[in-house]
Amino acid sequence: MSDTNAIGLHEASASQLAEQLNALLANYQIFYMNVRGYHWNVKGPNFFELHAKFEEFYTDLLTKIDEVAERILTLGHKPVHAYSDYVELASIREDKNVHDGEACVRGVIKGYQALIELQREILSLASDADDEGTAAQASDYIREQEKTIWMLNAYLG
Template sequence: MTDKLNQIGLDKNDSSNLAHKLNELLANYQFFYMNARGFHWNIKGEKFFELHIKFEELYNDSLVKIDEIAERILTLGFTPLHTYEDYTALSKIKAAKNVSGGNEAIRKILDGYEVLLPLERELLEMSGESNDEGTNALMSDYIREQEKLIWMYSAYLNE
């Protein structure tokens, strides 16, 4: 029985499936981070100061999440992806190039959440079924934070 469990007492097959889905989330977060960083650098216009700070908060938060996701994959006994070749192959979020307008950047952020949130909900369900409280708690926190951000960014766009 114990040969079916990993070092933290979770089913190895379930952990493998979770690690694969976490790597997909990691790849998408890498592009989300890169986009937010680019928006921070390139933003122009009357809302420059406000958005410059918001995008910095966003990419700093994304960087923390990237590290947490990679460490969770390692905790499950697997290897996090770590090349842009892998990220490019897996990510549904694509690079946003030369975006300097506030509304366009915010729209791209919301588009990113349209990819991240369903992945996190899928991981929440998978981790719940696997009794993986560590992954479950991470996803629950991410979802709660992002639902609020989606509301706020949508309000900014008057949507």
């Protein structure tokens, strides 16, 4: 019996990566709902631009949620899909009752920082496992999100 999965990765490595990707998935889900909340509830002089920007962010997050879940499946494992699991696994916490534009932007920055930290850990694990698919995905996300943080910090002044 082979110790590799269908895509040629060692099963122990694939299992470890799937576990970390499930934690990432949980964080994406909580962050997604936070950004939806910012979109719905933001108030103030920058309402129109922030409302539109938050929609752009949550639309991208939803795409990435699907991609992370599909990567877990590609590794031969199951993505978690219950919100109770997301709350348990995520380091990002629900951000409730936020409506001030600047506070919402700071919440987005904090969420992306948490995702980048997790994705860097996954990138390292994937590189060690010779998992180019997961490494490339994490690397692409990190690059995009670092630029977003820079832009949001510039927005805040």
